Amino acid sequence: EKAKWPKETVELWERLSKKEANDVETVQKSIVHHVTTTLARAAYNMDNFSAYQAVALSTRDRLISRWNETQGQLSKADPKRVYYLSLEFLLGRSMDNALLNMGLKGTYGKGVEQLGFNMEDVIESEVDAALGNGGLGRLAACYMDSLATLDYPAWGYGLRYNYGIFQQRIVDGYQTEYPDYWLNFDNPWELPRLDISIQISFGGHVQSIQDEYGVTRHNWIPAQSVQAIAYDVPIPGYDTENCNNIRLWRSKPTKTFDLTSFNEGNYEKSVEDATNAEKITSVLYPNDNTMAGKELRLKQQYFWTAASLHDIVRRFKKSRREWSDFPDQVAIQLNDTHPTLAIVELQRLLVDEEMLSWDDAWEIVTKTFAFTNHTVLPEAMEKWSVPMFEYLLPRHLQIIFDINLFFLQKVEKKFPNDRGLLNRMSIIEEAQPQQIRMAHLAVVGSHKVNGVAALHSNLIKTTIFKDFVDYYGEDKFVNKTNGITPRRWLHQANPKLSKLISDTLGSDKWLKDLSLLKKLTTKIDNAEFRKSWMAIKRHNKVRLAELIKIRCNVEVSPDALFDVQVKRIHEYKRQFMNILAVIHRYRTIKSMTASQKASVQPRVVIFGGKAAPGYYIAKLVIKLINSVAAVVNQDPAVGDLLKVVFIPDYNVSVAEVIVPASDISQHISTAGTEASGTSNMKFVLNGGLIIGTMDGANIEILEEIGEENIFIFGCLAHEVEDLRHAQRYRGVPMDPALQGVISAIEKGVFEDPKIFQPLISTLTVGKDFYLISADFASYIAANQAVDTAYKNQEEWSKKSIRCTANMGKFSSDRSVKEYADDIWGIKSYPIVDEGHM
Ligand code: F55
Known part of the structure; x- marks a missing residue:
């Protein structure tokens, strides 16, 4: 370690790891360095795409420095963190956003133009990261931008799909789907962490034995397992050094598992098993607001929640605190019911592996989780058939039945002799076959449940969760109206309007405090300002008209x-x-x-x-x-x-x-x-x-x-x-x-x-x-x-200006602050700029 090094060695490291300067020449040197080394290309056979690759690699270097610095300082300070579990992160392109957030767009733009490329064309060479369906996935991306911008210690956890949402082409007026293999060219926005590998198991059976104190212990003997490999995606905040992380898991076959079949002389089976292991993170399910009920989807959900929880628990254990401190260190937000298995997995880890009592474990679990509901449509409610679930996750099924039993016993105590009520509230739907209602499980396992707009939050209290409001009381059910990041959705997407606003307000502070837009109201009666405003709209319409002509x-x-x-x-x-x-x-x-x-x-x-x-x-x-x-x-x-x-x-x-x-x-x-x-x-x-x-x-x-x-x-x-x-x-x-x-x-x-x-x-x-x-x-x-x-x-x-001026509430910064204060109990932690990479 550093402490053992002689002074000269420490000094040498300090001197050589000074942060890169922010001037055009430094930027250009780094771009050319990546062209000639990483890409092994010469200047004369460069196209827009290879220019993009080189600029991306150079941008990535700076992202990694910030990522390292942030994660290093946060590891030491170890404040409470929020973990945002989402099966979807609809990030779109990264380069323009990263440069703008780091305040380097101008410098890189100049550098790139001088090197003979058009910055806009270079930016447009990037393919979207489309690991989401729509609003839910994009919301996760906006929240990650706000969390980083507000210096909150936060990690996202998701899956690294090989195929994002399908590409749509119109043939004879009909939609046709094409695979979105977005990893065709190396993805510079992820850091593979091949050293971080977690074994995830499926199937098998449960062994129940009495321990030396006469307590029944349950031991899950799985039938198969796969590896989860971590890929980290840095998320830089706007106008801050903080850089958060989204950890995406990729499935791989385990070596030992391959060998079992292989040694049994069944080569074909071992290859088939390996292929099945890789399948788990192969493709994003393309349904929004409908439930498909496919076994592979359930496998995705368990693979992802188990890997994420293992990672979170490992990080917690490094601090050698009491288990009862877990909810003071960890908040986990469930983006819809997709990650609800995390509730069951944490209960299993605490009871079966850490040997906590059921009640102690359950208190920790419910203090840790909170759940966001995104829909009231009945066809979107996640349900899993009990037989399928039991085949894949036998021990988890037992735990769900126990959670349900203890829960219904308490309901019965509070509202005696109401069979209808117990039936309605049960986590298990008595159908043929029985179904697990994931929304009920998410409500029971969380300390807060929120809707995503005022009307919606009221609706869920009077419809799908009415009985739960009667049982738990009003306080568990809260509203967190959605928001969007003004960095991507105004500053990046509409640079001319962003500049007009900054020029008018005298600074770009509004990008971190969107309520400042209110001051635009004073310009409404200024005819010249209105003219500039409408000229920008017209410019943007010309741009869209060009896209329509092409597409x-x-x-x-x-x-x-x-x-x-x-x-x-x-x-x-x-x-x-x-x-x-x-x-x-x-x-x-x-x-x-x-x-x-x-x-x-x-x-x-x-x-x-x-x-x-x-x-x-x-x-x-x-x-x-x-x-x-x-x-x-x-x-x-x-x-x-x-x-x-x-x-x-x-x-x-x-x-x-x-x-x-x-x-x-x-x-x-x-x-x-x-x-x-x-x-x-x-x-x-x-x-x-x-x-x-x-x-x-x-x-x-x-x-x-x-x-x-x-x-x-x-x-x-x-x-x-x-x-x-x-x-x-x-x-x-x-x-x-x-x-x-x-x-x-x-x-x-x-x-x-x-x-x-x-x-x-x-x-x-x-x-x-x-x-x-x-x-x-x-x-x-x-x-x-x-x-x-x-x-x-x-x-x-005038209406148009008034619209923009009054949108302060809808910044995702406002939403995320509300979550942090009312649900997660986390504080912002700005990292100290120590001037090194
Ligand atoms: C994806 C997969 C499943 Cl299984 C179910 C739903 C979805 C999905 O994409 N839902 C979605 O996008 N919901 C939307 O969430 C937005 C963010 O909260 C809301 O603004 C929007 O109203 C809602 O439909």
């Missing part, structure tokens, strides 16, 4: 109103209602005289989003959008008054182009179905107005920006139940305008109507579950109000 081969005018709906395709999000309203608009224009047409507000309707590969109705919506686009876009009677595009393969980096370019965006879920939504926040932050229902965070956005700056329509969450009932039992007729639209589709205005019959059937009177007909008239009216408002560009620009 969709459609020319759109940046002077038209850009109307955007980009998000996962799902019935509850009602993209179907949007395209039906577009058809209505098309038919209206077609029926107009030339002079009537002259007063129509031209509109470009932009769609984007992926459908789960097995979600037939969602995929038909994509087909309908493309069929409508094909007809509308080539109709000379319409011209530039209406264009429709479906941008293929929507992902984080495409969102970074779309979000700053939107005039109006659509957040139109049936009230009570969208837990929060987060793109609504991204659009409004970038001065885009929104049209939406009284759902999720739309309601809180309205409260912040004022009802005159948002277009609200549709029924309210508390009306939904009655509306559905009325539809079903009183046969409320379909909205007449909607009826006209449906007739047009059925007449074959947009391709063979047979194709769309299953889609149209979802609107059959009495079956319109998402209330498209009930909301249709008010939706059309709201869209007309948008057209009218947009015609007055001066007033629109």
